[in-house]
Amino acid sequence: MYLLARLFFYTYVFIMANHVFAQDIETNDINSLRSAIDQLKQDYDTRIQELENRLAAAEQEVRQATVAVTNTPISSGLRSSGNSAFNPAIGIIFEGLAWNHDKDPDTYFIPGFPLGGEAGPVPEGMSLGETEIDISANVDDKFTAFLTTPIVIEDGDVHLEVEEAWIETTALPAGFSARFGRFFSDIGYLNNKHAHSWDFVDQPLNYQVFLGNQYIDDGIQLRWLAPTDLYLELGGELLRGDRYPTRGATHSGFGSRTIYGRAGGDVGDSHSWLAGVSYLRGGNSDRSSGNEDTPIFFSGDTDLVITNFIWKWSPYGNWQEKNFVFQTEYIFRNEQGEYTLPDNQVLAYDADQSGWYVQGIYQPFPRWRFGMRYDQLSADNLGPLFNNTQLQPQDNKPERFSFMVDWSNSEFSRFRLQLTQDESGLDSSTQFGLQYLHSIGAHGSHSF
8 A cells, every 4th residue: 555655646746747847848938939029029120220210311312412403503594493303314325337238238129119218228338327315204293205316327417316206194094095296106016116126237128118117107196004914905096197108197197097906924934925916007198219319109098917926935034044035027018099100100009018027036145145037028910010110029029038146245235246148139138247236324124
């Protein structure tokens, strides 16, 4: 009995000791957690205080800068005040070329596709391309403004032009926005992109032939961005119609209309795509094209349809390291009216023409890109009345092969080497050269 009592006593003592030990462990864990939380709170409060101090200092610097600007006299004798101080974003883009042709570029033309607008071969020899000055700023809380003024040298004379000058809304509801002034039309994919963002020195053949290199005009544009996960944008433009491929500001200065739509999205983490379709209809009154010394003139209606597709790849979206871009556009044109030839002969004209290009640009590692582009045009035979005129296409379809490699030290500088085998004219032509592109100041991001 004595042994049983002692066994019971030791068992009870063992159980109670374990219970007390467990309570001590739980108490220690809780105290450790409380201590860690208190430390986090202290660190958090310290960090918040540090950020608030930095914010206060930054706000003070802004107030001092505003006072300095406000108290600085303007040359006109006026003073800027508060948030209305004139402080636009200004950027300048420099371009230069060294180009070689094995055929005289002054005699270049594509039979059946007289060139108009700004289309034509790259200038031969050493030349300063467009020096582009971009100025942009918010007008107020509802409008923003943009101005592009290229400095162009033609025949030794320097010209300052107004390329783009537009105002755009920033506060329209329901995904709508409007732009008015002079701007590159949003039709197609390449048309609204400035030359410094092209992947090749020149535009594809279909853009040169059907859009005069790029279609720019005065007017108003309305766009709507759908509130969907899939990117979907619809738009339309009412334009003056006084720039190639239209001319003469017909219909009392409302001579051209466009509508377009585009959709796009991501495929996984590494792929994205964009597809679009556009339509342009415009009138013409004595639109000039062909040789400058012996031009021909078209009066009538122009209808254009453009389709485009772009596929981009970069591993997990790391665009800086490696990427590939596939791009293609098809343009169909129908024109009905009449052409006046250099000898004053007038020919009724109703023709369907088309052209397309396909290109691929590959960046295997940072700074270096390699690209290839193929262009082709086609047109119906117009019959014997057009024989021996600029309007009769040749039997072979005009085509061209271009290859390029470029190196970019940063997003602000680029050197490009390009080789082109041109089979679009009467004679085969080989062209090659070097281009540089450098920008300073404000530099807006490029669209998809």
